[in-house]
């Protein structure tokens with residue numbers, strides 16, 4: 001795929017971050033933490049912009065995954081307003097100038113907006129003279145024109161260079177639908193986590209999931225060829241339960257004997273309990289001598305303010321000898337997904353300020 005020179009691009013003084021509707025305050029809090037020289041710009045449900053700082057600073061094309069609640073990060077060039085799609089597209093073309101785009105990403109700021117993405121994308125492609133394939137996904141290295149449909153008569157325009165998996169998807173939203181034969185939406189969440197974090201699962205590995213019913217994530221692991229144990233007091237769906245490489249332990253996470261967990265390659269958690277309780281369950285296992293190569297943990301946020309606890313949770317993973325990465329998956333709800341890989345033995349950081357406190361439920 002030929003890569004165009006970015007030189008004709010107006011680089012823009014703002015970044016634009018699509019996010020879950022409702023996650024804007026959590027996103028702004030992350031920006032204040034990890035990009036303190038930036039300042040808040042326009043803020044709407046499902047998207048926020050931040051002025052790039054300090055003045056003169058030119059951030060790399062792809063950066064700031066630490067924003068966690070941003071599905072992706074694009075460089076904003078501004079807004080266009082008009083009463084027809086054709087006029088909006090013509091103004092978009094005038095705003096971005098003459099650039100050889102490899103891909104065009106168009107998405108709605110909020111799913112419920114009554115605007116048609118395919119119409120807008122076709123109009124922009126025609127106005128900019130870009131031949132676009134039906135599949136809007138970009139390839140790493142592609143120069144992408146971004147357009148957020150803010151309302152029927154206003155679009156936000158920007159661009160980015162595709163690199164991380166999520167930056168190849170329009171708006172950073174995982175483009176795969178949930179196949180009809182899957183037993184829960186957790187199948188799709190795990191599918192996105194695998195794609196977005198570049199997780200490699202090997203046939204014959206052993207995985208255990210705490211909070212496994214009805215079994216979508218276990219189904220995804222079984223499809224990848226793993227031997228799977230699902231821990232949950234609730235029953236797993238019969239199709240998953242009947243799989244020859246699946247076993248259910250009908251108990252709570254805290255009742256699982258640690259010696260039965262020895263030798264697992266992957267530990268997953270997806271319990272609908274307070275995140276501090278999930279952290280306690282993880283501490284019991286990872287602090288108790290069980291050392292899977294990887295952990296994929298969902299931490300549910302009872303409210304967005306709990307995002308403030310994230311740095312402490314990540315410190316706990318480091319103290320257990322893991323390297324954590326975290327993001328809010330586009331297919332998940334008010335929660336974050338931590339993917340952590342074990343550091344080589346002998347490089348364990350001593351415990352620090354975070355100790356997960358036990359709460360009822362784990």
Ligand SMILES: C[S@@+](CC[C@H](N)C(=O)[O-])C[C@H]1O[C@@H](n2cnc3c(N)ncnc32)[C@H](O)[C@@H]1O
Nearest residue numbers: 184186211214215216217252253270271272361
């Ligand atoms: C969101 S659902 C899990 C979905 C599941 N991962 C899937 O793939 O379909 C949350 C589950 O956590 C379970 N759960 C809640 N507290 C638990 C605990 N302390 N130990 C084990 N499971 C727990 C619930 O019974 C419930 O089935």
